[in-house]
Structure formats: structure tokens, C-alpha cells
Amino acid sequence: MFCLHFLVTSLPFNELKLGRRKYSERMYAERAKPLAQYTTEELYARFCFGRDNIKYIADLVRPKLQHKTKRSHVLSVEEQCLIVLRFYASGTFYQVVGDNMGVDKSTVTNVVKAVLVELASLVNEFVSFPKDDQMAHSINVQLVANADLIITNCVVKWPGSVHYAHILRESALYRKLRSNRPNGIILGDSAYPLLSWLMTRFPVANTPEQAGFNSAHCKTRCAIEHLNGVLKRRFACLNYLRVEPKVACNIILACIVLHNIATRRNVPLDDIYDGPEPDEMQPGQPPMFAPNEGQTGRVIRDAIVRHYFRLMT
Template sequence: MDVYEDIDILFDADLINVIEEINPHRTYTVRERRDHFNFWNDQEFFNRFRLSKATVELLFNEIQEHLHHRTGRNLDRAIRPMDQLLLTLRFLATGDFYICTGDFLGVHKSTAAKIVQRVVTAICTLRRIYIFMPNTEEQRHEKIIKFHNLAQFPRVIGAIDCTHIKLQSPGGERAELFRCRKGFFSLNVQVICDASHKILDVVTRWPGSTHDAHIFQNSSVYMRFENGEMGNGILLGDSGYPSRRYLLTPIHNPEGQAENLYNESQIRTRNVVERTFGIWKRRFPVLSVGIRCRLNLAQRIVVACAILHNIACQQNEEVFEGDDEEDQPVVYNGVENNDGGVEERETIIDYFRNMLTAGGFII
């Protein structure tokens, strides 16, 4: 048989029809998309998206320019910017698979993944607006007063700690670096918060096996304290950190009433960061159940959730109560008094001792 006759056979119309019957092409359909913003009442909307309608509108106005389509093609089929935002908020509020998140809006899982990436990146552009350390004396004084009202610990402008955010295995030769001491893959995320549970600083670039103290000593906020940019303000941390002139930790074996009072006040004041973790992860469960995406997107999701949390705090949103995150720290075993930390701690202990002597009410 001539080679050209073989080609004719391959293009035989009857044969093509048989193939199409065996493996028919799926027709392109555009599924109906519910208007979730207007469909739900205020409480139902809040329960599903973790933010009120007013807050979502505020957020939408700040990022909508990043969500519009670049061309005017297929606008009748295009996903509206508000729908993109709501799909992403739904993803953050559930931590579900993309296929389930996509079904919520009637889009394919690949489309849902692209939308989440686009919206999360847009939210991250707001980082400098909503996440920042107190930069002026007036701002620092405001933080100090609010912390002092908790347990009368002086000069505190922030509480610092780290929390593990679960990840899927990032793969590659460095994957085991992300396995934390609890046995799962994670990012060890450093957070500094104020007395109102607002996040002042977040660091998301370290794998789960990294020690808390190492993260702090390689952060930009560490250099700001080293350079004296925070005035006489101090941070409170757990025993996983070294004691420094601007970072005070508990006394391992307190002796006497003044040292015990120092420890009690330090722990009660520092506890605000652990409660912040509980609120943060309850508000956006994707941080608790685990993030199933590429590493660089997971880091942006953590930052985006921090920004959204601060917006919710600013708007006095309802708090999703949850258990405070209690984690036994890995005690810092480095040089304890390498930066005047012990001397500074003694100064604060003397403050409590003087208050006791004067008969002042402490806690």
C-alpha cells in the first residue's frame, strides 16, 4: 500500500467519528457565579469570609487596581475583581484545596490557584501601610502605656515570639530543613505584636528547624534595636531568646519577691503574643491546617494574613476566640550577658522592688 493511502485512512471521516464517540470533546461551559457579596446577610458573610462587608469594601478599594484584567477581551466571561477577592478570602478562611475553593465560585482549580496568587500578591503591596514598628516617640509612648496597663511592666513596645505555620513538603535537597521539632514541615514565623494584638513585624523566610534566636538576630528589626532606633523601648520574649538590653526574658530560677513579681509581670505581659497567634490562626485557618502551595506563595500568604489581621483589628472586627498558642521554647544556650541584658533586667527588678517597698499596687 502506498504511503499516501495510509494517510488517507488516518483521516477517514468515519474513523474520526468513532474516535469522538469513544473520547468526546467536553464542551466549554461558563458556570453561573453567585454574587456572594450581596447574597449573604452580614453575619453569614462574616462567618464565610472572616471579615465584614465594610472591611472587605475598604480592602477592595485599596487593591482593586491590581485585580482588573489587562485587556478588554471576554469581559462577559471574566471573573470580577470583587469575586477574585472573595474567592481568596474563602481560601484563607478554610485552607481548602483549590478544587473546593474553585467550586465555591464556579471556576476550575487552576483558575482558582491563579486568582489566589494574584490577590495575595496585591494584598502584600499594603505591607508598609499596615505592618510597621512604632517609628515616633509618640507612637512608642502609646505602645508603652497599653502594655503597662496589662501587668505594669515598664517600657515595653512589643512582645516577640515565633510560631510554626504548616507546609506541604517543599521538596528538593533542603526539604528536611523545613521539618520542625514537632515532626511536620513548617515555616518558623517570627512575630512582634502590641498590646492590642496588632502585628508590628513579621518574618516569614526561615524553615521550621531554625531556632527562634537565630531568626531574631538575622532580622531587620534586630538591627533597628541595635542602632538605637527604638529609643528606650524594649521587647519581651520567652527563654528561647538571649537577654539583651532591649529584649528581656524570664528569670530561670527567681529568688525573692521582687524577682517573682518580675517573672509574673513579664509572663502576663508577654502572653499577648501567644494570644495573638491564637486569634490570627482562628481568623485565618489556612495558617493552622497547612498551606498547600509553592514555598514563595506560602510566604506571601502568611504576610497577607498578617495584613488582613491588622486591618480587622483596625476596624474592630469580631474576634475569633481560640486557645492561646502555648509552645515550650527551646531554651537559648548562648552567652547570656552579651549585650547588657542581665544588667537591664536587674534595673527592671529594682523597679518592682521599689514599688513593693513603697507599697504600690503592682498586679
């Protein structure tokens, strides 16, 4: 397909003086119409969402992205969403996305920025920590998710060099749960501190009961590893983002919103998950948590072992 170009020529001075005007003729490439030309299966393969789900997403961002003009070549909200979903699903260059969709690279750039800001603004609507009556075992790494792979909390602003424990300590989730312990627990890997509401594995299992706890902890934490695989499978752009950090944060937030939409609406995805990755302790964990927090966590973890992992005699 041809890219869309707006051709503008300069107007010579002598023609201005004579009052004559010459206008360049705009040439438009034929724009792709995926919703009309593809089956539902073909839409899933190219955009990770089916026809009804794409329309649902378009309705979410329509109030801010609906153009008031009646010009025939203005992109509809659905077309803008398709451009963004194609970029998220493929992770390729803007130029390639434009070639596929029948628009130019600058249009893709502007659309991606506009739509991702609107999607990212919906994060509080689609990502919320469960209430006590909704609580189940959750996993906290860089994300908190439940067993259904719904993301319930996220922090997307720190660079990769910042320690996981520091990110947790500075998060709103930590402040909330420190003062209002949930009716349940969160499971974290060995990079996190042991707290009253955040359970980590025993570094060394000295009893069969502790080994049973570690085994159950690992099996339950498989959900977060599965979630990471699903996110990167559904949105290939997350494997490598060629954008500045601020834009990358918004893209990640937008993908989190889209993931929760897809999960709640049962959008299909091929399962390519092979198993959990081993815990990797980040070196030099800063002692930023109060000593009594860790002591309370050990008491609670020991109580869980006594009540739920005692060997049958």
C-alpha cells in the first residue's frame, strides 16, 4: 500500500503580486479497513482483539479522540485504535505500521501518542486493589495480580536500576497496607522483605513443613510468571520499546489497561507459558523497613506453616 502524503508547494513571490494562487493537489492512499475486510480470527491474529472488543476500546476513548470536523479523510476513533493495537501487537516500527494501515509515519506517531495517553488515564478504572471480600492470594513483583491474571496494582515510573524493595517502600500500596492490613496475604519473591501481609519463602527450609510452604509458595507464584508471559505475548512491543522513558511508561500503563479489558472479556490468547523462572535476589537490599515489620512477618509465616503444612501422622 502507499503511504499517505500531504503535498504542499511554495508559492512564488511574483504570483502573490499578481494575485494568482496555485494549490497542490492532495493525494490520499487507500486506507486499510480491517474491521470490514478481516474475520474475527484474522483480527485476533493482527490486533490481539476481536471486532466487538475493538469497538469497546474505541468507545472508552471516544470522548477525547472524536474529531469534530466532517472532513472525509479524518481518522475515525476505531481507525486510531486499530493503529495503536497494531503497534502494540507487533512491536514493530511506526513506518511499518503505517504501511500496513495505509497512513504515513507521522500519523502513526501522533495517533499512538494520543491514544496511549487516553488509555493510560483509565488505569484507575481498570486496575484496582481488591476489597477484603474480594481478596485472594496475590503476587507482588513489579505488578500485583490475582489468580485470574487480573492486574490489581501497578507501579510504572521507576528505572530498572532501582531495587524492588525501594519501589515497594515508596508505593501507595505499601502505605495503604501498612496501616490497613488486608484480609489475606500477598506473595513476593526473594527480592522483597517479609512483612505481616507480604510472605516470602524460607531462604532455607529446615523442616518438612517449611519445605511444604516453599513448594506451595512457588506454585502459587507461577501466576505472576504466567502473567508476564501473557503480557509480552499479547503486546509484543513490551519486549523492546524504542521510545523515551515517559512515553514507555504510558505505553506500559496502556497495555496493562488493555490486558485487564482482554482478560475480563475473555479475549483468547495462545498459551505459550513454559513454567516459572527461578527467584533472583537483587544484591544489596537496603534496610529500609522497620525491624518489627520483619519480626511480625516471621510470626505470621510460622503460624501459616503450623496450621496448614503440618505433616499428617
